[in-house]
Amino acid sequence: MNRLTMLRRLTGGHGGAEKVASRFELQFASAGWQVQFISAGKVINGSRIAGDHGPGWWRTWQYARSVNRLLPTLAPACTFSMERGPLCHVYRAGEGVHNRWLEILGASPLRRLINPLHWIAPRLERSTLAHAKRIVANSEMIRREIERFYPEHREKIRVVYNGFDPEVFFPPRKANNSLRESLGLPLTGKLLIFSGSGWGRKGLATALHLLRDLSAHDPAAQLLVLGKGKSARYETLAASLGVASQVHFLGHRDDIAPYYRAGDALVLPTFYDPFSNACLEALACGLPVITTKHNGAAEVIDPGVSGCFIPVDGSNLDEARDFLLRRSPDRDRIAASVAHLTAAHEREALLGIFAEVLAESHASPC
Secondary structure (H helix, E strand, O other): OOEEEEEOOOOOOOOHHHHHHHHHHHHHHHOOOEEEEEOOOOEEOOEEOOOOOOOHHHHHHHHHHHHHHHHHHHOOOEEEEOOOOOOOOEEEOOOOOHHHHHHHHOOOHHHHHHOOHHHHHHHHHHHHHHHOOEEEEOOHHHHHHHHHHOHHHHHHEEEOOOOEOOOOOOOOOOOOOHHHHHHOOOOOOOEEEEEOOOHHHHOHHHHHHHHHHHHOOOOOOEEEEEOOOOOHHHHHHHHHHOOHHHEEEEEOOOOOHHHHHHOOEEEEOOOOEOOOHHHHHHHHOOOOEEEOOOEHHHHHOOEOOOEEEOOOOOOOOHHHHHHHHOOOOOHHHHHHHOOOOEHHHHHHHHHHHHHHHHHHHOOOOO
16 A cells, blocks of 8 residues: 655645545545655654644745655655645646745735745745645646746646546426525625635625625625625725625525525626636536635636636726626536536545656655
8 A cells, every 4th residue: 555645734624725635535545545644743753744734835835844754754656745845756736836926915025025925925835836746736727837937847736627526516397486585685686705815816896896786786796705704894895885785794605505506697707816726626516706816726617608707906896797788507517517626626636646656767765
């Protein structure tokens, strides 16, 4: 049985990346790998893995240093990292390319210097990419960004889209207003879903502006905000836009599929997302997605059929508003468009990459 060491600083949280890491651990174990998961705070061979205390940049740096000291003593057949910094055989760039994020932010040299994360993250990223035998990008967008900033690693990149669980995410079998009724919402009017944490980056402000524009034609339209975040700023914005009574902050939901099946569209105007799990899961439920082209999941959206795109700065929302005002979409057709992107398909693609590494080099220990 081959030994696989998986690296992810945080596990067990509500975020998409943490859920994916937990799913991978179970999937690889079921495929016959002996999996050892190394996260911050664990004690392995008498050594405590750092990275669970201090500011974000410090946690990231300390985790990488701690793991890199430990790995030579473990000698796994393959090391699979979902973090920048660790020296690994296979690196999954699920957080994208940090220098591209800085471009999108418009970060000045001074801002980059003041925040240690902005000079530590690229350094850790470069180290991991240089050491990895394979680099997994979860979208063509991320592949292009890695090639742009690190052209010397072009040949190592493999694209593997995210996967979803078809037992959980599937289109509604019949029309059902039970969720609207349970929330005391109107049975008419478009029901928009916003799902995710990090509301600034995910574009909640733009979603509120879209609701305002839609409400001029559909006064009963509603927006459900799912996920963790501080709502005060957005409640104030909703009030200034005249839609406060139409916005509902519901917090984190473990069972999110019923919301996707009940909604009319997922609205996620993200500033940067390598490949949003929420978008894929919504599409699997037959829910159209309105997002930006700064989201790798845009690659699996058929414009005008399973969704549409809006400018990342939210400067023109007419197309999205008009898309929402059209007749109801074909939910079965939308779900069928991503039916092949299952978690099982993703697992097999990653296992194939592990096999490549083993066959090429007999996986010399890190």
